[in-house]
Amino acid sequence: xxxxxxxxxxVACINFLLLIFMxxxxxxxxxxxxxxxxxxxxxxxxxxxxxxxxxxxxxxxTRRMIRKKAISERDIIKNIDGIQTLEQAKLDGILLGDKxxxxxxxxxxxxxxxxxxxxxxxxxxxxxxxxxKDLLSAKYSINIEYYIFADxxxxxEIMTILCQKAKEGVDVRLIYDSIGSRKAPRRFFNxxxxxxxxxxxxxPPFMHIRLINLKLNYRxxxxxxxxxxxxxxxxxxxxxxxxxxxxxxxxxxxxxxxxIEGGGVYALQNIFLDDWRYCTNENVPPSLYLxxxxxxxxxxxxxATVQVVSSGPDSNVQKIKEVYVKMILDAHQRVYIQTPxxxxxxxxxxxxxxxxxxxxxxxxxxxxxPDKKTVYLATLSYLKEMAEMGIKIYLYNGFLHSKTLLVDxxxxxxxxxxxxxxxxxxxxxxxxxxYSKTINQEYSDIFAQDLKCSKDVGISYFQKKRWITKLxxxxxxxxxxxx
Numbered sequence: 001x002x003x004x005x006x007x008x009x010x011v012a013c014i015n016f017l018l019l020i021f022m023x024x025x026x027x028x029x030x031x032x033x034x035x036x037x038x039x040x041x042x043x044x045x046x047x048x049x050x051x052x053x054x055x056x057x058x059x060x061x062t063r064r065m066i067r068k069k070a071i072s073e074r075d076i077i078k079n080i081d082g083i084q085t086l087e088q089a090k091l092d093g094i095l096l097g098d099k100x101x102x103x104x105x106x107x108x109x110x111x112x113x114x115x116x117x118x119x120x121x122x123x124x125x126x127x128x129x130x131x132x133k134d135l136l137s138a139k140y141s142i143n144i145e146y147y148i149f150a151d152x153x154x155x156x157e158i159m160t161i162l163c164q165k166a167k168e169g170v171d172v173r174l175i176y177d178s179i180g181s182r183k184a185p186r187r188f189f190n191x192x193x194x195x196x197x198x199x200x201x202x203x204p205p206f207m208h209i210r211l212i213n214l215k216l217n218y219r220x221x222x223x224x225x226x227x228x229x230x231x232x233x234x235x236x237x238x239x240x241x242x243x244x245x246x247x248x249x250x251x252x253x254x255x256x257x258x259x260i261e262g263g264g265v266y267a268l269q270n271i272f273l274d275d276w277r278y279c280t281n282e283n284v285p286p287s288l289y290l291x292x293x294x295x296x297x298x299x300x301x302x303x304a305t306v307q308v309v310s311s312g313p314d315s316n317v318q319k320i321k322e323v324y325v326k327m328i329l330d331a332h333q334r335v336y337i338q339t340p341x342x343x344x345x346x347x348x349x350x351x352x353x354x355x356x357x358x359x360x361x362x363x364x365x366x367x368x369x370p371d372k373k374t375v376y377l378a379t380l381s382y383l384k385e386m387a388e389m390g391i392k393i394y395l396y397n398g399f400l401h402s403k404t405l406l407v408d409x410x411x412x413x414x415x416x417x418x419x420x421x422x423x424x425x426x427x428x429x430x431x432x433x434x435y436s437k438t439i440n441q442e443y444s445d446i447f448a449q450d451l452k453c454s455k456d457v458g459i460s461y462f463q464k465k466r467w468i469t470k471l472x473x474x475x476x477x478x479x480x481x482x483x
Contacts, residue, residue, distance in 0.1 A: 066314040069277035071286045077111045077266055080295050098411060098435060104326050105307040105433060108319045116262035117302030118439050120414070122446060124237045124244040127257045128154055131225060131233060134259075135161045138227045140293050141171040143272045145224040147180035147416075148238035151188040155239050159188065163195035171292075172197035175275055177220040178204050180238070200279040202428075218313050220275060221416050221427040223257075224268050229296045232265030234258060234308075234432060235414055236401045243401070250371055250399035254450065256338070258414045258432055260306060263298035267308030271430055304436035311417070312428035320417045320431055321424040325351045327407045327433075334361040336447050338402040342366055342379045342386075343420035349382075356390050365447075365454060368395035375420070377469075377476040384462035384473075393461075394454040403431070404443065411435050412443045 102112050121127035135142060135158070142165055149155055166172040174192055176184070178201050189199045202220040225233040235257030237243045245253040260268070273289060276282060289295060311319040328335050328351040335355055342364060344352070356362045364386060370376030387393050403423075405413040415431025417423045434440075465473075 063314045066274075066278050066312075069282075070274045071270060071277070071289075072109065076270055076286060076290065076295060077113075080263075080266070080290070080297065098330070101323070101326055101330060101411075101433075102307065102435075105309050105323060108309055108317075108323070110267060110307040110309050112305055112307050112435075113263040113266065113298070114305045115298070115300040115302060116260050116264040116304045116306050118304045118306075118434055118436065119259040119261075120439070120442060120446070121235070121237070121257040121259070122254065124154075124253065124255060124257075127233070127235075127237050127255075127259075128158075128239075128244065130259060132157065132161060134225075134227050134231050134233075135165065138165055138170050140228050141173075141226075143173050143224070143226045143269065143276070143294075145175040145220070145222055145272050145275060146239050147177045147219060147221045147223060148240045148243075149174070149176045149181045149184060149189075150238070150240040151184040152241045154241050154244055155184065155188075158239050159191060162192055162197060166192060166195040166197035169196075173200070173272075173276060174198070175200045175202055175220070175272070175279060177202045179216060179219050180221070198280070200276055202275065202279045204279075217426060219427050221423065222271065222275070222310075222430050223416055224272050224430065226265050226269045226272060226294075229269055229294045230261060230265060230299060232260045232268040234260075234268060234416065234430060236403050236416060247399070250369055252398040252453075254396060254398055254400045254402060254453075256402035256404050256414055256446075258434075260432065261299075262301040264304075264306035264308065264432070266295055266298075267306075267310075268430070269294055271308070271310050275428070304434050304439055306435070307433045308430060309433065310428070310430040311424070313426055314428075318424045320415070320429055321345075321348060323431075323433070324348065324405055324413070324419075327405060327411070327413065328352060328355050331355055331360050331407050333408045334406070335363070336404075336406040336444075337362075337364045337419060338366075338400060338404045338447070338450070339364075339419040340367055340371070340399070340401050340403075341375050341418045341420040341422075342382055343375070343422075344382060345421060345424070348419070348424075349385075352386065352391060353389055361392075362390075363392045363394065365394040365396055365400060365450060367400040368397050368455065369399050371399060374476050377473045380462065380465075381473040381477040384459070387457070387459045387462065393457050394451060395457055396450060396454045398453070400450075406440065406443055406447060408440075409444075410437050410440050412440050414443075 106112065121130065142162065144162070162172050162174065172192065174189065174197060176189065192199055203218060223234055223238060236255045237257045242250065243253060243255060245251065247253060309320055309323050325347060352362060364383065366379060366383065383393050403415055403417050411433060413431050413433050415429065417429040417431050423429055
């Protein structure tokens with residue numbers, strides 16, 4: 001027996017043990033196990049390396065630490081004067097008949113907060129201009145967290161403002177994701193430290209060597225800004241020139257972001273502090289955040305009720321996905337989805353099938369110009385089946401980066417979560433459920449405008465694809481559980 005045979009035998013045994021581990025200990029989904037089985041069978045050595053980098057789950061220690069540092073949103077909010085309880089909200093009728101959905105979100109730790117003013121942005125330039133204005137007006141605190149915070153034109157503009165406010169004595173805290181912001185050098189973030197601000201890197205690489213990150217497959221995909229505990233931002237737009245529409249190929253860049261003014265920002269603040277406490281190992285008691293003005297008494301700014309739902313790989317429950325499924329199954333009239341990537345699992349797939357077969361107007365809009373070709377091939381494979389079921393498919397003439405779900409005439413979800421396995425199970429995400437007929441109508445009008453810039457494609461569009469494209473779609477779909 002030569003050395004190559006011995007090596008391959010050892011690799012085969014290790015790979016077999018990995019599969020046993022996935023089935024009985026990690027209890028992975030069948031499609032994920034099948035995908036890894038395919039990779040480990042046809043690329044045994046390379047597949048093993050891929051699994052170590054991309055496939056292994058978060059360690060028990062990491063999960064325990066994240067949970068240990070987390071602050072209960074209910075424990076914080078119940079101590080704020082003027083906040084309604086869930087029971088009061090139901091009695092006052094502010095939930096517009098969505099009591100089951102609200103209760104589901106509440107079971108995930110999300111409080112329904114009434115009287116918020118909501119501003120929707122559909123492009124990066126408008127969002128950044130509004131954000132800069134709010135940052136400059138900050139008096140006490142700025143908490144900012146982005147998946148991508150780039151060292152480019154728009155990144156330098158925001159960093160300059162943050163440094164300025166830190167020098168003025170404002171408590172400025174910044175979290176950036178190690179993978180998403182990998183192109184930005186540490187000296188870029190050190191500017192804020194030198195100005196008196198504080199910085200946290202989420203899942204930093206081993207020994208601070210960017211090329212060695214054992215948590216490469218898990219990203220903090222959130223985009224959160226909270227100013228003085230009263231104004232909050234979240235959605236799909238990162239701090240990056242590309243998201244301002246400056247990408248040479250991905251034009252026009254269509255995105256969605258939301259500005260919240262009112263008590264609804266408490267949940268965004270809570271999510272930020274959870275991430276902050278984990279990545280900086282801060283141990284101050286939660287009551288101190290209340291004393292320091294991070295959760296000021298609510299101001300009545302509008303008439304929209306909001307719930308912010310967060311999810312991540314630290315939990316066995318895919319909270320945002322379950323909320324989406326509940327929204328779809330509760331629909332009576334319409335379900336409109338906008339997402340750059342569409343790779344649903346069986347549960348999400350079934351919810352859409354039930355909806356369209358029940359006579360609901362289901363529409364899915366994705367970009368016509370992809371930024372990730374492998375993911376896009378898998379997306380097209382799923383969309384073909386959606387079209388066969390009677391769901392209307394639209395390709396936006398440009399790059400669509402919005403992550404929105406509009407249901408009926410009284411609610412819409414706007415957040416950071418794509419409709420794919422990565423966002424549902426591997427990324428740290430958040431989304432805002434807005435209960436408001438006014439905001440629903442506003443986004444319905446935005447969707448209608450997007451339709452004018454989109455191509456309505458049917459089954460024939462997918463059938464006309466070349467055989468090689470169909471083959472690649474099938475392969476990418478098989479491996480989509482790994483994306």
